[in-house]
Amino acid sequence: MRKAMTFVFAVAGIAALSGTASAQAPTKIGYVDSRIILRDAPGAAEVTQTLQKELTSWRAQLAASEDSIKTMVADFEKQSLVMSPDAKQKKQADIVAKQNSFQARYEELQQKATDRQKELLTPIMDKVQAAITELRTAEGYAIIFDSATEAMVAADPSLDLTQKVLARLKAPGATASGN
Numbered sequence: 144m145r146k147a148m149t150f151v152f153a154v155a156g157i158a159a160l161s162g163t164a165s166a167q168a169p170t171k172i173g174y175v176d177s178r179i180i181l182r183d184a185p186g187a188a189e190v191t192q193t194l195q196k197e198l199t200s201w202r203a204q205l206a207a208s209e210d211s212i213k214t215m216v217a218d219f220e221k222q223s224l225v226m227s228p229d230a231k232q233k234k235q236a237d238i239v240a241k242q243n244s245f246q247a248r249y250e251e252l253q254q255k256a257t258d259r260q261k262e263l264l265t266p267i268m269d270k271v272q273a274a275i276t277e278l279r280t281a282e283g284y285a286i287i288f289d290s291a292t293e294a295m296v297a298a299d300p301s302l303d304l305t306q307k308v309l310a311r312l313k314a315p316g317a318t319a320s321g322n
Contacts, residue, residue, distance in 0.1 A: 173279075173304040174288040174295065180271055180305060181264075184312050190263045197259060201252045208245045215241060274311040278304060 181187055219234050226234065279287050287304060288295050 170286075171282070171284045172286050172288070173284050173302045174290045174298050175275060175305045175308050176303070177271075177289045177291045180308055180312075181267070183309055184267050184271060186267050190267065193263060194256075194260055198256060201256065205245070205249060205252065208241075208248065212238065212241050212245060270312060271308065274308050275304075278307055278311060 215238050219238060223231055275287055278284070284304075288298070290298060290303070
């Protein structure tokens, strides 16, 4: 539904622009591929490296907890035949508590990873947005789409502005703020 609405709004925007611009110069439209820009933007490799390092550490913590749970379950299965019903029940409760703790920690680390990614990417995204806005203004584009979204189904490769945006980002004195 969201994809369809995005597509409808994009088509409506193009139609509105072409209707108002028919008496004026032709409307310039372009697109970028945000996946390429985010991969190649200055600072993106460092952000990726930092995130991977932190994720590796968090994954190691989770793996250790998961191994501990597996060991508890294996021990329980080996000993369950000789355990009293009360001991079985206590051991099962311990395993469930450990699994619940693991799940809570997993969710906590997932949220932490999402927050950290946002924290590290926001400055780069601000610069990308500023470069796209500067390019749109400087070269008179009415609209610049993102081909990475599912709203764009086909486009003329000559309208691809991805490399121009990257050039602006990598240029000496490139936009340092989000303005």
